[in-house]
Amino acid sequence: MRITLERSNLLKSLNHVHRVVERRNTIPILSNVLLRSDGASLEMKATDLDLEITEATPAQVEQAGATTVPAHLLYDIVRKLPDGSEVRLATNAEGTAMTVASGRSKFSLQCLPQSDFPDLTAGSFSHSFRLKATDLKMLIDRTQFAISTEETRYYLNGIFVHTVENKGELKLRAVATDGHRLARADIEAPAGSEGMPGIIIPRKTVSELQKLLDTPDVVVTAEVSDAKIRLTIGSIVMTSKLIDGTFPDYQRVIPAGNDKELRVDCQSFAQAVDRVSTISSERGRAVKLALTDGQMTLTVNNPDSGSAMEELPVGYENDPLEIGFNAKYLLDITAQLTGNEAVFMLADPGSPTLVRDLAADDALYVLMPMRV
Structure with a gap:
């Protein structure tokens, strides 16, 4: 693989994907970010086996290829490179190392084969709908502070999202509670969300999603099944497992x-x-x-x-x-x-x-x- 790209583009995408990677991992490949170059873009992917984020950024591709390198290390290197610089990424013939070069700086990072990188296979989604990033951000902002951090009641460790009839209108509702307080927010249900299963989106996914919804005029595509959710926000695709549990009947405590x-x-x-x-x-x-x-x-x-x-x-x-x-x-x-x-x-x-x-x-x- 041999590619050249703008440092600002690389840093922005790395910033989105590297946060998923846990600092401490018993499985070495999970500390890495997958880099795959093809056509005129570089695709990056990171996962912790429950949450996966993929993003593509424009690049000049001299030689297509794929490899995986330590995510936090690559992010720190790119972050410290000068503004406005170009970054060249190149792997050696054996695929065991990747060179990161920019100006007079040159780094060599150890690689692990991309074939070892896990894929959070999404399967099929039963419901698909589109909603404004501002609406989704509002649902999250108004409820996420009430998510429980108590691991024993794991089914409260996320936001419960479902559709509900309210005053003759179908609403998409988000609810979070930790037993001491409860937060509930509604928006008009988008077309395609009718009859979707009630899902519990985990706390870490909610936190990462909140950071990705920073562009107000973007339309988010949400795909939902009983076990997973996939959200497409511009060039970013986030796939997450859902919490496998039953959210309590919150209406009883209102x-x-x-x-x-x-x-x-x-x-x-x-x-x-x-x-x-x-x-x-x-x-x-x-x-x-x-x-x-x-x-x-x-x-x-x-x-x-x-x-x-x-x-x-x-x-x-x-x-x-x-x-x-x-x-x-x-x-x-x-x-x-x-x-x-x-x-x-x-x-x-x-x-x-x-x-x-x-x-x-x-x-x-x-x-x-x-x-x-």
């Missing part, structure tokens, strides 16, 4: 009878929570909200370091109520709200609270209270 309405200015509320929680301990991040007519008092007590209190004018016209929440969870939710005002629907100090965004009725959040 409260319907909460009748105490609290309206707060999002920014003022978030800043107040952030200030008083400075005093809280890492282990118990509880903040107490004491509500009376038109006013909220936020308090935090930490036996080791002291206490904090702040008052805030709010829209509240019900019986006085004291309820505690995890400060981090409150800040996570308010960070997703797009409007100036948030609505909390409360019941009592021990029941889940519903949070709505006044500017976006296609998202809702549920937060479990803490004892304070």
Whole structure:
């Protein structure tokens, strides 16, 4: 293989694919990125056996071929080369080494044969649909903070995506929960998504996908089966296994009878929570909200370091109520709200609270209270 390409193009594509590669691998080939040159492009592929990302970038191909080299090492080399430079990649006759040359710099990397590189065979997909990158990014941004990190309940370690009938319209819905909070977001269901199986997209896939959806006007093609999802974003193709498990019936935890309405200015509320929680301990991040007519008092007590209190004018016209929440969870939710005002629907100090965004009725959040 002998090719020449722009450093900026090579770096951009390597940046997308090398993140999939784990730093520590017991299987040497999984530390490598597959490079395959053909026609007028270089195709790169990386995998961890659960997630695979492929991207093609323009290149001048003198001699077609394929090999695999250490992914993080190649990325670091290209990253440190000067801006605007050209990079020449060439393998030796035996295919055991690849030269990376640019200007006066020259590196030689050990290769492993491309025949050893695993292929995440996709199989056939039952449903295929197209949606705007902005819509998909919105679904992810509004829900991914609530994904559980508890490995024992593995079926909560991702975002549950499915279609659902809502007010006579078919919606594509994303839901995530860790048992303490729940986030739900809807978009209009794209054509072709009708009847698709409910799927759980793993946390790592969600995280990588979020980074790839940085071009707003791109249309993403999604292909779904019971076991895998394939997403095509421009020249990038991401294939991922899905979590094999049953997502719990989340509708049961969304409260319907909460009748105490609290309206707060999002920014003022978030800043107040952030200030008083400075005093809280890492282990118990509880903040107490004491509500009376038109006013909220936020308090935090930490036996080791002291206490904090702040008052805030709010829209509240019900019986006085004291309820505690995890400060981090409150800040996570308010960070997703797009409007100036948030609505909390409360019941009592021990029941889940519903949070709505006044500017976006296609998202809702549920937060479990803490004892304070």
